[in-house]
Amino acid sequence: MAQRDFSGRVVAVTGAAGGLGRALVAAFARRGASVAALDVDAAGLERLAAEHGASGLLTRVCDLTREDDCRDAVAAVVARFGGLDVLVNNAGISHRSLLRTTRAEVIRRVMQVNFFGAVNATHAALDAIVARRGAVVAISSVAGFSPLAARAGYSASKHALHGYFDTLRAELDGTGVGVLVVCPSFIRTGIEQAHLGADGAAAQGPRTVVGAALEPDAVAERIVRALESGQSLLTVGRVAWLAWWVSRVAPGLYARIMLRQFRAEMGAGG
Template identity: 55%
Template sequence: MPALCRRYAAAGARIAALDIDAETLDVLVAELRASGAEVLAIEGDITDAKDCEKAVARTLAQFGVLDGLINNAGVSHRSLLQDTDPEVIRLVMEVNFFGAVNLTQAALAPIVVRRGFIVAISSVAGFAPLTGRTGYAASKHALHGFFDSLRSEVEGAGVGVTVVCPSFIRTGIGAAATDGGGAPVSGPRITTGGESSPEEIADRIFLAVAAGRALLLPDTTSRMAWWLSRLAPGLYARTMKRRVGSEFPGLP
């Protein structure tokens, strides 16, 4: 999320930005440098553990320290399981879950030295069901288990671990979703409660990390979903299905 880079740069942070898309990375880095930020651009694939290790090594070589890590990469699909190629789910898990695992494992030791922080960008789908996104929901649920457990391992060393669960943000992930065969989805996604701006969410993440929050529900929809899915899970599931089910004509 470029907005997170801008928010941290505005606070004086030096930024190491890792992206598989060189063109997108170049645009972001040019913008940040124009604002006076010190930025290191790293092209790499987070699903490759070696790329993650190299990215951390380059960051340490450039800046000498690594204070924090924000795991923000994500892909999605919009398809019922019966219509989804297993490779689509595998790709979603590789990027959303194993990518975060790879980068966190590579960055952990220097972050512990600095008593720094780690952020995982999850979703409402990380704690509640989401029709037509079984693979996406699985990847986000996995993030919660991983990072909540990691917190228990590193909080004694002074490292903060924050899991962020937004509902809908105006980013490219909806437009970049695939169908069950891996092709781009045509048609807009259905949202509930509107979409937050990336800048609003970035500012709330920045403040939550500074406060040492373990969980951030950064918008009204995510907070309502959290409580309803716990107090009345059946009602939540029916409401969610009624809202997004129209995307899937084959849904019984």
């Protein structure tokens, strides 16, 4: 991936009203980019717009599970800014429940948002990005390369992102378009404090984390710097690196650590 300067570039961020999304919007704006913030959360977008004042931020409500919403959102970005250089697929939801007790509709819902939402947005934006030799970013997770107890649907959705975007990178070789996949460890956001339960209903509860939770602003800066330097894979956090190696070298140990973590969460009322 070629090195990039974001001054004067156009960047669209999905899931922009959430913790990491808000941090990404701010990080790109600080570098002089024109930013489009996309999210299904209208109230969250209003708060984000108020934070950025007269900065020129474009906010748009967009349901990523709808292909027509994604096409309309990209058309609005191009109409406003004259093109699109970078798409950051950041939107996501989670669930927390053992697979044997989880309804299939919960797994389906997580896949629809986390995987097919990214597919829909990327398909809608790709021609515009190729035209400007831009970049596509997929926010994956530790769960994209290692299993994660009580989050089978979430892990499956993140594994799917790797297969899709690694293949897209290969197909775009020689076009000047970059594809970056990001695998952070635990981030201090609301994605798991408000998660789906086994029956698909929204649930609230604390979670335990391995190691210190990463701050959204710090993760966002790492992502933007990775784009600037032309990386294709970014693993963020010491825990992510440990998970990569332990899950491969000692998978039995990794499984026991995960189950111990899940039991701790349940004991905490998660």
